[in-house]
Amino acid sequence: MVPKGGRSNYPFDQNEQLCKAFAHWCIAVLLETCKFYEYLNDRFLKSHLEKKRKKRKLKSTLPPPSDQESSLTNDAELKRAKISRLQVVSLWTGNNSIKGNAGSLRKYQILRQQGLMPSKQLPTALIIGVKKGGTRALLEFLRLHPAIRAAGSEVHFFDHHYIKGFHWYRHRMPPTLSTQITMEKTPSYFVTSEVPRRVQRMNPAMKLILVVRDPVTRAISDYTQVKSKRTNMPKFEDLAFLNGSKIVDTTWVPLKIGVYARHLERWLQYFPLSQFLFVSGERLIVDPVAEMARVQDFLGLKRVICEKHFYFNATKGFPCLLKSEERPTPHCLGKNKGRSHPYIDPVAIQRLRDFYRPFNQRFYQLTGMDFGWLTTHSNGMSISPHIQLLSIIYIQDKQIHDRTVRYGNIRSFYHKTGTHNSDKNLMASCYEALPHSGNGEMLTPYKNTQRVIPYAFHIRATTTLFQTAFDHLIIEDL
Numbered sequence: 001m002v003p004k005g006g007r008s009n010y011p012f013d014q015n016e017q018l019c020k021a022f023a024h025w026c027i028a029v030l031l032e033t034c035k036f037y038e039y040l041n042d043r044f045l046k047s048h049l050e051k052k053r054k055k056r057k058l059k060s061t062l063p064p065p066s067d068q069e070s071s072l073t074n075d076a077e078l079k080r081a082k083i084s085r086l087q088v089v090s091l092w093t094g095n096n097s098i099k100g101n102a103g104s105l106r107k108y109q110i111l112r113q114q115g116l117m118p119s120k121q122l123p124t125a126l127i128i129g130v131k132k133g134g135t136r137a138l139l140e141f142l143r144l145h146p147a148i149r150a151a152g153s154e155v156h157f158f159d160h161h162y163i164k165g166f167h168w169y170r171h172r173m174p175p176t177l178s179t180q181i182t183m184e185k186t187p188s189y190f191v192t193s194e195v196p197r198r199v200q201r202m203n204p205a206m207k208l209i210l211v212v213r214d215p216v217t218r219a220i221s222d223y224t225q226v227k228s229k230r231t232n233m234p235k236f237e238d239l240a241f242l243n244g245s246k247i248v249d250t251t252w253v254p255l256k257i258g259v260y261a262r263h264l265e266r267w268l269q270y271f272p273l274s275q276f277l278f279v280s281g282e283r284l285i286v287d288p289v290a291e292m293a294r295v296q297d298f299l300g301l302k303r304v305i306c307e308k309h310f311y312f313n314a315t316k317g318f319p320c321l322l323k324s325e326e327r328p329t330p331h332c333l334g335k336n337k338g339r340s341h342p343y344i345d346p347v348a349i350q351r352l353r354d355f356y357r358p359f360n361q362r363f364y365q366l367t368g369m370d371f372g373w374l375t376t377h378s379n380g381m382s383i384s385p386h387i388q389l390l391s392i393i394y395i396q397d398k399q400i401h402d403r404t405v406r407y408g409n410i411r412s413f414y415h416k417t418g419t420h421n422s423d424k425n426l427m428a429s430c431y432e433a434l435p436h437s438g439n440g441e442m443l444t445p446y447k448n449t450q451r452v453i454p455y456a457f458h459i460r461a462t463t464t465l466f467q468t469a470f471d472h473l474i475i476e477d478l
């Protein structure tokens with residue numbers, strides 16, 4: 001409508017109406033938004049309460065603390081001990097990230113439903129070395145423990161990637177619950193000069209685990225690894241001694257690494273001895289259960305890793321896992337662990353043993369432990385009776401499958417044979433411990449033990465000689 005003699009106010013009317021409509025719409029939207037937020041809040045509150053309720057329920061269903069647990073002295077220990085009771089959902093997978101593994105994803109979902117939120121943490125324990133000492137075996141065995149979460153591959157933070165910072169480092173770690181221990185292994189840490197200072201700066205309370213092995217065997221193992229990747233590799237003896245002389249080339253890295261005392265002295269400038277655990281690489285092969293018990297004690301964990309986890313694979317000549325979370329069937333470490341070593345001239349080995357002797361003695365002094373590398377045989381090989389025995393004897397255990405054995409049996413075998421320092425005693429006890437079948441063939445290998453036993457550990461069951469010689473040697477019902 002246009003008023004007479006005046007300007008039409010129609011546009012204003014129209015604007016007013018539009019404004020009103022807009023205002024109404026705004027109010028309506030606002031109201032709806034409020035309702036929506038209220039709804040969200042409600043949901044959040046409900047789920048929060050639900051989580052709390054579940055948490056409380058979980059706590060109440062946990063078994064009462066064991067004697068061992070109640071005897072724990074400090075809070076940290078108590079906290080750790082509780083982990084073992086939280087085995088409901090163990091974060092075991094070797095996978096580094098939550099993504100990419102259906103099994104681990106499911107586990108994390110269950111954890112979340114229980115109100116438990118795993119997050120990535122910096123490690124509080126490190127396997128610092130030594131290269132070829134058995135670091136992979138140690139880490140894989142440790143992973144059997146539900147309270148341990150470890151980075152799968154070597155992280156090399158303190159030597160190669162330090163510049164990238166702690167945030168980068170933390171990101172390489174698997175997510176853990178507050179009660180779990182984060183770990184990683186990088187064997188080069190032990191011999192890299194800047195590493196002890198850097199580790200100390202990050203965490204002066206860091207627990208440090210060092211797996212050591214006879215430095216001569218270690219050097220041969222190191223050499224074998226390089227040789228497996230390179231063609232035309234010079235002979236070990238040519239690299240270990242200067243220009244074909246008898247002088248040890250102390251600049252050759254595989255030999256330098258084996259001077260454990262020197263490297264340890266550097267670490268001891270930054271950490272007290274009490275923060276170290278020295279694991280015998282040899283014992284880790286012969287008696288993984290006993291060695292793992294030491295490691296679990298050192299980390300303040302309940303002893304969960306036990307005999308039921310291992311079997312001895314005689315073909316491989318090593319302890320293997322009956323199952324892990326990644327693989328439910330018996331399996332060994334990869335092909336690149338436990339390679340056959342090339343033949344090395346025993347004279348060269350003896351020379352290297354002489355070279356290492358004072359360093360080994362010093363290492364024993366520093367650690368307060370005797371690793372058994374000083375006992376040398378006339379041909380230059382070190383003797384560790386238990387190791388020799390286990391490397392060559394196949395024990396049949398029908399519960400698993402042929403030519404494998406549970407470690408419990410091996411241990412009882414030890415008890416029967418006892419510990420002897422000399423070859424002669426060892427063989428005598430061996431001979432007595434073996435059941436006499438009346439079949440001369442069965443005892444044949446022992447007729448030659450003077451000659452072959454010292455090589456057994458180094459060559460292991462992988463060599464044809466040993467395969468044929470000891471295949472017949474099956475001991476039952478130990």
Ligand SMILES: Nc1ncnc2c1ncn2[C@@H]1O[C@H](COP(=O)(O)OS(=O)(=O)O)[C@@H](OP(=O)(O)O)[C@H]1O
Nearest residue numbers: 131132133134135136137221318319333337338339
């Ligand atoms: N259970 C089991 N299975 C296979 N191998 C075992 C095991 N326990 C210890 N070992 C010994 O580990 C040696 C390899 O050491 P590392 O894992 O420290 O090597 S590496 O530094 O990570 O390359 C490896 O050395 P080589 O025998 O020379 O290959 C083994 O002797």
